[in-house]
Amino acid sequence: MLDLQFISAIVLSRHIVMAASRTQLPAWRALEQHRTALADVRLRRLFEEDPRRFDRLSVADSGILLDYSKQAVTPDTMRLLLALARECDLENSIRRLFSGERVNTTENRAALHMALRAAKPMMLDGSDVTRDVAAVLSQMKRLVAAVRNGRARGATGRKFTDIVNIGIGGSDLGPRLVCDALARDARSPLRAHFVSNVDGSSITSVLQALSPATTLVIVASKTFTTAETLTNGLTARSWLERKLRGKAAIARHLCAVSSAPARAVEFGVPAERVFKMWDWVGGRYSLWSAVGLPIALALGMARFEELRAGARAIDEHFAGAPLARNLPVLLGLLEVWNVNFRGAATRAVLPYDERLRLLPSYLQQLEMESCGKSATLDGGMVDYATAPVTWGTPGTDGQHAYFQMLHQGTAPVPADFIACCRPHHPLRRHHDMLLANFLAQTEALARGMTPDEAAASMRGQGVSEAEIMRLLPHRVFPGNRPTTSILLDALNPRTLGALIALYEHKVFVQSVIWNINAFDQWGVELGKQLANRILPELEGAAPVAGHDASTLALIRHYRVRRQGRKA
Numbered sequence: 001m002l003d004l005q006f007i008s009a010i011v012l013s014r015h016i017v018m019a020a021s022r023t024q025l026p027a028w029r030a031l032e033q034h035r036t037a038l039a040d041v042r043l044r045r046l047f048e049e050d051p052r053r054f055d056r057l058s059v060a061d062s063g064i065l066l067d068y069s070k071q072a073v074t075p076d077t078m079r080l081l082l083a084l085a086r087e088c089d090l091e092n093s094i095r096r097l098f099s100g101e102r103v104n105t106t107e108n109r110a111a112l113h114m115a116l117r118a119a120k121p122m123m124l125d126g127s128d129v130t131r132d133v134a135a136v137l138s139q140m141k142r143l144v145a146a147v148r149n150g151r152a153r154g155a156t157g158r159k160f161t162d163i164v165n166i167g168i169g170g171s172d173l174g175p176r177l178v179c180d181a182l183a184r185d186a187r188s189p190l191r192a193h194f195v196s197n198v199d200g201s202s203i204t205s206v207l208q209a210l211s212p213a214t215t216l217v218i219v220a221s222k223t224f225t226t227a228e229t230l231t232n233g234l235t236a237r238s239w240l241e242r243k244l245r246g247k248a249a250i251a252r253h254l255c256a257v258s259s260a261p262a263r264a265v266e267f268g269v270p271a272e273r274v275f276k277m278w279d280w281v282g283g284r285y286s287l288w289s290a291v292g293l294p295i296a297l298a299l300g301m302a303r304f305e306e307l308r309a310g311a312r313a314i315d316e317h318f319a320g321a322p323l324a325r326n327l328p329v330l331l332g333l334l335e336v337w338n339v340n341f342r343g344a345a346t347r348a349v350l351p352y353d354e355r356l357r358l359l360p361s362y363l364q365q366l367e368m369e370s371c372g373k374s375a376t377l378d379g380g381m382v383d384y385a386t387a388p389v390t391w392g393t394p395g396t397d398g399q400h401a402y403f404q405m406l407h408q409g410t411a412p413v414p415a416d417f418i419a420c421c422r423p424h425h426p427l428r429r430h431h432d433m434l435l436a437n438f439l440a441q442t443e444a445l446a447r448g449m450t451p452d453e454a455a456a457s458m459r460g461q462g463v464s465e466a467e468i469m470r471l472l473p474h475r476v477f478p479g480n481r482p483t484t485s486i487l488l489d490a491l492n493p494r495t496l497g498a499l500i501a502l503y504e505h506k507v508f509v510q511s512v513i514w515n516i517n518a519f520d521q522w523g524v525e526l527g528k529q530l531a532n533r534i535l536p537e538l539e540g541a542a543p544v545a546g547h548d549a550s551t552l553a554l555i556r557h558y559r560v561r562r563q564g565r566k567a
């Protein structure tokens, strides 16, 4: 076995002779100087000096308004970031992505998720993959129609009322997000439930509320080897078996989505109920494929088509719009600016819309699994930061929890604020209040409050001068905290599809600038291997050995305590 130190020595020595780092590019160096020149510039002054700042630093397309005028940038910053994009050959990289080149170099695969929603042929190795996509879509359409209109029923003849999607990561987060966002007002004949965690409490709480006779279980796993999904799948199958006798009966309640259909058939899913996916679709980019089956079942095929159409509009925009007005390019470059030139280690995603409450966790996988890398495409190591931590919760809840830190803490946290202009409910005043908070927060973060303003405000409230002096340091807001405002006209399948695709391509832009592969995820493997080794040790089927002292002690502690005995 190769020694780890040996590997890092290889990487290090290669790094020395490697192609120049991104940090050596003229535009990168110019951005470093520019950052120094901008150090004292305040956002409130930039707005005062340029009444057209919003017009200059905002773009609208596909039902999305992107306002980045509250980012700590000037038109010069944007010119330099665009120069960096050109020096990193971004336009050519976008062309290579769309033309089906094997951009996922460590797995020798293309990343053609755009073909899942394309309206015209997309080629991979000389053949049009959209034909395969269309065939799977027709298969989905047939099942969706039959289940929704009651032609396809469970083994006891009853209509399906519930779907349980069993999958994890990319086979869970996308359909879960879309169903949570849009299924509330769909008046669907089918309720969608999601089980991802191998924690037994997850599947137990979902299944105990359902009847096997009226439940359709989807096992979604690209590889069909993921331990959590297979374990949950087996538990669901036994649950079906306990009530519905016979293999044929159970088969009527099972579907699967996988790029390894034979494994799904072996699991007990009838071949005609296995929906294919392809190795050129990454798990976290797959909700547009049959992984979106819960969406199509819960919302109907027409709305699933609209979702895909929204994403398609952004694909066309990304491939065709000039870089300076290209939404994903701008979003990606702004993140590079904040991370690499302004030291941001995290970015908050703050949807001012309860229906988008799962967007931050969806984006955690999309962004951090795609760009949380240290090796460059040519096998060197980066000497600059890559993916920041993505996190967030819906507004206005966050305001009463962690916004204190956003306003007055020591770490800079850029944030994406996302909201919809038209609500989906009749409570107009609620929506105006929600948006007032959205606008107030982004304005407050940008403007801050100077000592003079803070003192004047306290004076206005009759606070004594001595008390003002004592409180002043606590009442000042530094401001200059960057935010991007993203406004959708309304939240519907089309705009949600566009929003998700916007972030997909933003991630690609960053990966090009950072010279990393956005489409592999080797970093998840080590933990999986160790868990496979530890499980038999916990079960007593293998001797507990070969761990560090902490892990050894914890394994022993657990083995004793789980029996309910004291050590």
Ligand code: F6P
Binding pocket: 168, 169, 170, 171, 220, 221, 222, 223, 224, 225, 226, 229, 283, 284, 369, 521, 524
């Ligand atoms: O472990 C990470 C990962 O491979 C993700 O990239 C993927 O979305 C998830 O696991 C689930 O994989 P699968 O769909 O093959 O079960």
